[in-house]
Amino acid sequence: MRPIFTVLRGCGVYHDDLDSRVAVIPLRPEIGAWRDRRMTNMLANIFGSSPVRPLEKHIGIAFRCAKQLHAFFAAAIKGNWEKATTVRGEIERLEHEADDLKKKIRLGLPKSLFMPVPREDLLELLLVQDKIANRTKDVSGIVLGRKMKIPPEIADQFLEFVDRNVDAAKQAKKSVRELDELFTAGFRGAEVALVEALIEELDRIETDTDDKQAALRASLFQIEESMNPVDAVFMYQVIELTGEIADMAERVGRRLELLLSH
Amino acid sequence: MEAELVYIALAALFGIFMAWGIGANDVANAMATSVGSKALTIRQAILVAAIFEFLGAVLAGGEVTSTIRKGIVDADSLSGSPELLVYGMLASLLAAGTWLFIASKNGWPVSTTHSIVGAIVGFAAAGIGVDAVQWGKVATIVMSWVASPLTAGFIAYLIYQSVQRLILRQDDPLAMAKRYVPIYMFFAAFTITLVTILKGLKHVGLTIDLAESYMLATAIAIAIAIIGSIAIRRIQPDPKAEKSQHFYTVERVFGVLMVITACGMAFAHGSNDVANAIGPLAAVVSIAQTGEIAAKSALPIWVLALGGGGIVVGLATFGRHVIATVGKKITQLTPSRGFAAELAAATTIVIASGTGMPISTTHTLVGAVLGVGLARGIEAIDLRVVARIFVSWVVTIPAGAFLSIVFFFIFKTFLP
Numbered sequence: 314m315r316p317i318f319t320v321l322r323g324c325g326v327y328h329d330d331l332d333s334r335v336a337v338i339p340l341r342p343e344i345g346a347w348r349d350r351r352m353t354n355m356l357a358n359i360f361g362s363s364p365v366r367p368l369e370k371h372i373g374i375a376f377r378c379a380k381q382l383h384a385f386f387a388a389a390i391k392g393n394w395e396k397a398t399t400v401r402g403e404i405e406r407l408e409h410e411a412d413d414l415k416k417k418i419r420l421g422l423p424k425s426l427f428m429p430v431p432r433e434d435l436l437e438l439l440l441v442q443d444k445i446a447n448r449t450k451d452v453s454g455i456v457l458g459r460k461m462k463i464p465p466e467i468a469d470q471f472l473e474f475v476d477r478n479v480d481a482a483k484q485a486k487k488s489v490r491e492l493d494e495l496f497t498a499g500f501r502g503a504e505v506a507l508v509e510a511l512i513e514e515l516d517r518i519e520t521d522t523d524d525k526q527a528a529l530r531a532s533l534f535q536i537e538e539s540m541n542p543v544d545a546v547f548m549y550q551v552i553e554l555t556g557e558i559a560d561m562a563e564r565v566g567r568r569l570e571l572l573l574s575h
Numbered sequence: 576m577e578a579e580l581v582y583i584a585l586a587a588l589f590g591i592f593m594a595w596g597i598g599a600n601d602v603a604n605a606m607a608t609s610v611g612s613k614a615l616t617i618r619q620a621i622l623v624a625a626i627f628e629f630l631g632a633v634l635a636g637g638e639v640t641s642t643i644r645k646g647i648v649d650a651d652s653l654s655g656s657p658e659l660l661v662y663g664m665l666a667s668l669l670a671a672g673t674w675l676f677i678a679s680k681n682g683w684p685v686s687t688t689h690s691i692v693g694a695i696v697g698f699a700a701a702g703i704g705v706d707a708v709q710w711g712k713v714a715t716i717v718m719s720w721v722a723s724p725l726t727a728g729f730i731a732y733l734i735y736q737s738v739q740r741l742i743l744r745q746d747d748p749l750a751m752a753k754r755y756v757p758i759y760m761f762f763a764a765f766t767i768t769l770v771t772i773l774k775g776l777k778h779v780g781l782t783i784d785l786a787e788s789y790m791l792a793t794a795i796a797i798a799i800a801i802i803g804s805i806a807i808r809r810i811q812p813d814p815k816a817e818k819s820q821h822f823y824t825v826e827r828v829f830g831v832l833m834v835i836t837a838c839g840m841a842f843a844h845g846s847n848d849v850a851n852a853i854g855p856l857a858a859v860v861s862i863a864q865t866g867e868i869a870a871k872s873a874l875p876i877w878v879l880a881l882g883g884g885g886i887v888v889g890l891a892t893f894g895r896h897v898i899a900t901v902g903k904k905i906t907q908l909t910p911s912r913g914f915a916a917e918l919a920a921a922t923t924i925v926i927a928s929g930t931g932m933p934i935s936t937t938h939t940l941v942g943a944v945l946g947v948g949l950a951r952g953i954e955a956i957d958l959r960v961v962a963r964i965f966v967s968w969v970v971t972i973p974a975g976a977f978l979s980i981v982f983f984f985i986f987k988t989f990l991p
Contacts, residue, residue: 504821
């Protein structure tokens with residue numbers, strides 16, 4: 314699933330998956346925080362900070378980030394780089410926001426927490442959610458950095474492909490938003506059926522993005538002779554990276570499914 | 576006669592201080608569960624707590640008070656020198672009060688019950704003689720400290736499992752909630768009224784036979800369930816709020832139920848914890864008035880009322896802030912979860928009160944919360960804190976004992 318980013322490293326957009334994995338190890342809570350905790354009541358303290366609402370909030374931010382891609386590419390196709398820069402700024406801001414929340418959630422999930430689902434699964438879910446925002450930032454970074462011209466022959470088709478990826482992110486958000494209901498119902502019964510249906514729809518959207526991606530590549534292949542070779546190579550990369558947003562959304566679905574099977 | 580008045584005044588002072596402390600701190604655990612789940616506002620919680628803590632103390636607090644007062648120390652070993660028991664009870668009150676003060680300053684999760692029992696055992700064993708302690712009774716009490724959180728946890732587990740199966744996992748949880756919640760209301764009201772009638776009413780001078788007690792409890796429980804279901808029927812679904820949370824209206828139905836369990840919890844707490852403050856006070860009053868240790872002397876109702884009143888004052892002056900803080904922190908306890916924990920804890924505590932067992936209400940509630948958690952009902956429980964709570968009571972008993980021994984010898988030297 315993971316493409317090799319060596320090509321991109323030269324452009325400074327290399328993606329640091331490994332680094333974010335290292336950060337999964339929760340940091341020791343600060344002494345100050347510990348003291349605050351001591352001062353309060355014992356019943357209040359036995360409730361650890363619940364990761365559920367923050368996870369729902371996180372996917373919301375990741376989706377809002379991905380949603381910006383439509384405006385971004387629309388501006389890029391028109392060659393309106395001023396507008397694209399503004400949108401890219403918003404993408405970066407949202408990606409940071411998602412990152413900060415991700416760190417906060419991890420800090421609030423020490424090993425001593427007793428939860429109905431394994432902590433590792435929640436952390437993995439968080440990681441793939443975050444990647445939706447990361448990929449959005451990566452792809453917009455390349456396009457803006459190289460002021461890439463999207464060939465007008467495939468512009469409409471490309472924008473449609475982008476929108477479908479955003480749809481996948483939206484469906485992932487919709488599925489994750491059911492987490493609190495799943496916890497309440499104890500991961501059984503009617504609520505599980507509902508989430509399974511949401512994930513099925515997510516899979517359908519992802520398959521659709523795959524088809525659109527293949528078609529888009531074929532269209533690009535038709536016209537690549539007429540393009541600057543470096544631009545063509547990067548165009549393939551941009552398609553690949555954009556498609557990964559739906560891949561990540563689908564992985565969010567897989568992670569949720571793992572939670573359901575507990 | 577001067578000395579007797581001093582004893583009563585001192586005992587009343589320490590007793591009120593202790594009751595105030597219980598009202599300021601312990602009640603928060605009983606009531607914050609309702610505030611945290613938004614079933615009650617803080618104002619309503621304080622009102623409910625004030626009424627039901629007081630009722631619990633007066634109606635069902637007698638048995639535990641009598642255990643604290645004369646169940647731990649063997650009265651026969653003291654028949655020659657009743658003043659020793661007076662010093663000891665004063666020392667115990669002061670020791671438990673001091674230890675609780677130190678502990679809450681440092682944020683240690685200690686139990687009022689454990690402190691006072693440790694203190695009484697301490698002064699009796701060291702000040703009077705090892706034989707003066709009724710070790711059999713003490714062993715039963717300590718067993719009940721292990722048994723009560725386990726029982727509450729088990730009941731909470733069963734209740735929450737049944738809620739999930741009958742309501743939350745169904746296709747139409749709202750209809751199911753409206754059908755089954757009145758039954759939970761019936762059970763909550765039935766258990767609490769039955770224990771009160773069986774164990775409490777004789778203190779007020781009423782005697783009802785067993786069959787009548789059951790009938791009366793059933794009648795009251797049915798009445799409460801009917802009132803509850805009328806309130807539930809009025810709840811209309813809110814499609815806007817339900818879009819983001821499908822269980823929004825269902826939780827509101829449980830909120831009505833939680834008002835009842837909150838009353839039960841406050842009642843249970845009053846019935847068990849008020850004894851920690853007034854048990855020693857009652858012992859001192861009885862000796863000071865009669866000049867001897869009368870094993871059969873009745874518990875004056877004004878002593879129970881004093882304890883209940885002290886709790887209410889503590890609640891009004893300081894408790895509201897604690898309830899607000901704790902309530903804010905336990906938002907994970909939605910009404911469906913909170914009610915399971917409260918009902919399980921209240922049932923366990925009321926039964927313990929009926930049998931005269933001084934248990935820790937907070938530990939029982941913690942056990943109940945863990946039970947809901949084991950039923951996969953709670954999003955995250957910090958096991959480190961749970962471990963700290965259960966370790967702390969091992970420390971509290973020797974600490975209370977040590978302080979009470981020190982105070983005992985000081986009183987013995989300086990008091991007339």
